Amino acid sequence: MSKKFILKRTIFWILTIIIILVVIGPLIWIYLTAFKSPNDIFTSELSRQFIFTPTLDNFKRLFTQFAFFGSLLNTIIISVASTIIVMIIAVPAAYSFSRWNTGGGHILFVTISTRMFPAVVAALPFFILFRNLGLLDTHIGLILLYMYFNVSFATFLLYGFFRDVPIELEQAALIDGYGRFNIFRKVVLPLVLPGIVTTSVFCLIWSWNEFLYAFLFTRSSAKTMTVLISSFWGSIEIQYGPMAAGAAIGVLPTLIAAWFMQRYIVRGLTFGAVKG
Amino acid sequence: MSRVDCKNIWKIYSGNVIGVKDLTFTCGDKEFLAILGPSGGGKSSTLRMLAGLEEISKGEILFDGELVNNMGPNERNIALAFESYALYYRLTVYENIAFPLRAKGFKKEKVNKMVKEIAESLNLEPVLNTKPSGLAGGHQQRVSLARALVRKPRLTLLDEPLSHMDQRIRAAIRAQIRRIHEEFGNTTIYVTHDQEEAISLSDRILIIFEGQKQQIGTIEEIYNKPVNRFVANFVGQPGMNFINGKIDSTNAVSILLDGGKQEIKFTGEIDSKYIGSGIVIGFRPQQIKISHKKEKESNIPARVKIVEFQGDSTVLTLTLDDQKKTEIKVNIPAGGTRYKRGEECWLELQPKFVHLFNEQEKAIVKR
Numbered sequence: 001m002s003k004k005f006i007l008k009r010t011i012f013w014i015l016t017i018i019i020i021l022v023v024i025g026p027l028i029w030i031y032l033t034a035f036k037s038p039n040d041i042f043t044s045e046l047s048r049q050f051i052f053t054p055t056l057d058n059f060k061r062l063f064t065q066f067a068f069f070g071s072l073l074n075t076i077i078i079s080v081a082s083t084i085i086v087m088i089i090a091v092p093a094a095y096s097f098s099r100w101n102t103g104g105g106h107i108l109f110v111t112i113s114t115r116m117f118p119a120v121v122a123a124l125p126f127f128i129l130f131r132n133l134g135l136l137d138t139h140i141g142l143i144l145l146y147m148y149f150n151v152s153f154a155t156f157l158l159y160g161f162f163r164d165v166p167i168e169l170e171q172a173a174l175i176d177g178y179g180r181f182n183i184f185r186k187v188v189l190p191l192v193l194p195g196i197v198t199t200s201v202f203c204l205i206w207s208w209n210e211f212l213y214a215f216l217f218t219r220s221s222a223k224t225m226t227v228l229i230s231s232f233w234g235s236i237e238i239q240y241g242p243m244a245a246g247a248a249i250g251v252l253p254t255l256i257a258a259w260f261m262q263r264y265i266v267r268g269l270t271f272g273a274v275k276g
Numbered sequence: 277m278s279r280v281d282c283k284n285i286w287k288i289y290s291g292n293v294i295g296v297k298d299l300t301f302t303c304g305d306k307e308f309l310a311i312l313g314p315s316g317g318g319k320s321s322t323l324r325m326l327a328g329l330e331e332i333s334k335g336e337i338l339f340d341g342e343l344v345n346n347m348g349p350n351e352r353n354i355a356l357a358f359e360s361y362a363l364y365y366r367l368t369v370y371e372n373i374a375f376p377l378r379a380k381g382f383k384k385e386k387v388n389k390m391v392k393e394i395a396e397s398l399n400l401e402p403v404l405n406t407k408p409s410g411l412a413g414g415h416q417q418r419v420s421l422a423r424a425l426v427r428k429p430r431l432t433l434l435d436e437p438l439s440h441m442d443q444r445i446r447a448a449i450r451a452q453i454r455r456i457h458e459e460f461g462n463t464t465i466y467v468t469h470d471q472e473e474a475i476s477l478s479d480r481i482l483i484i485f486e487g488q489k490q491q492i493g494t495i496e497e498i499y500n501k502p503v504n505r506f507v508a509n510f511v512g513q514p515g516m517n518f519i520n521g522k523i524d525s526t527n528a529v530s531i532l533l534d535g536g537k538q539e540i541k542f543t544g545e546i547d548s549k550y551i552g553s554g555i556v557i558g559f560r561p562q563q564i565k566i567s568h569k570k571e572k573e574s575n576i577p578a579r580v581k582i583v584e585f586q587g588d589s590t591v592l593t594l595t596l597d598d599q600k601k602t603e604i605k606v607n608i609p610a611g612g613t614r615y616k617r618g619e620e621c622w623l624e625l626q627p628k629f630v631h632l633f634n635e636q637e638k639a640i641v642k643r
Contacts, residue, residue: 171329174349174350175327175376176350177380191366
């Protein structure tokens, strides 16, 4: 092995380890802290950072002293409902764009354009509108917002999946005597089902993790988990234990989804890269 | 089970790209018609208009006298086997073949019987429970064929269905296609760029080039009486030879060789207005007599340039002793006289096999 090769390998592994630490570090901290007592959290002894007596006190406090269950439920309702509505809109829209180029590309562009500016830019007009409509601090308000942001993303992602379905398959079914709806149901849908599942998971994760709009548009009744967790960072003290316990629960669905869907997520991330 | 009439049909794509230009032809009831032509010539566009997958820009398509221009593909009762198979990869071979039958609402027993019948005809029985992704290209193509033929439609359209099969399977499936066509009494339109397929399968051949009909007829008509230079060159392997010449009289033309003017006789009638004008003389490689020695005064001298042994025949590429050193091909049966590269030889063109084409590349001899 040449010196150049060894140097290259060394740099590669150093960078890999750094990246892994940067990604996994916060997760390790969350899960260690969630099971620590306050004494272990604030200790300066390095050994006790990793070796300590685990406790479930933080989780008990989270559910008894704070309205964590309610905010978790809010998150579930809002993210699941918004994802379902998004898919109901995006699936036929993407199919239409991919098969008939509906709107000559202009409607697709407008749909995608909602993702072309920072989300915070739209916060003020939305806030005024929602206040006038009485949608602040409501489930429906947040569902509508998440729908607005995710429809464009889901349509664009699904557009690619639908385009991958050979048109000859649909034409064959058309000649075989099936109507448009049955072709969609019997031929197209089963083929794009993995794409629909992947897109749904992406939308679900996005809504689940969303903080900015939930923070600005909710106060109590529709308060989501991310907003509640952020409230542990108070002006007098930072409640690391419940905060880590809340984060440990909150991040779990995302981690599980990422683990099971990593193959599709890679496809989603590289989406467009292989298109001509 | 249907007569098809295409009357002056046009396919104009966006950007004014003409796919099919003023095409008129008829495919009779129970006829097997092959649409033959080079790639991009408008064959598939024609087929897709017949299937209802492409809108007809102008003209009329009639099935049994009924106008089908505005009918959707599912209303026309046709079957189409795609070049790209278009199989449902989630379903087994059995389910793929049964798919169009289920759309018709046939009972389970009937579906089963029909699927088994066609599977037997196309040797698909062992793979009925396999998914198409587990099959080789040739097998998949057969499944596609089976799905098209199982329905007993009033018109069967086949779009290059053998293109992905190897030579041996191709010959076997060709025979099956023809047998099924006859057994079911189908009307079949078959698109191909392979003249061997068109010749061996069809009753008549329609030749299309650049979206336009060139000729329609039996293979004998097309081979022996090509209407233009394109058809003459496209049909036949190798294609027709062409030499520039001049019409001297109503039964003779001449070409200019290094040794002087060489007369070539022909039979048939031509318009006397052509006498004295330049012309292209055509003759098929298979219809030339070749010898080592000059036997007649009308023999044309040539020299062997390339010898290609092709199993059942040998193709010689010869150069004529003219200013341009024009190359021509001669096909001689295997086992006949052998020729070597560089050797001198003599050609005899039989008057009944001489074709003449005018400036517009149209055949001018009437026989």
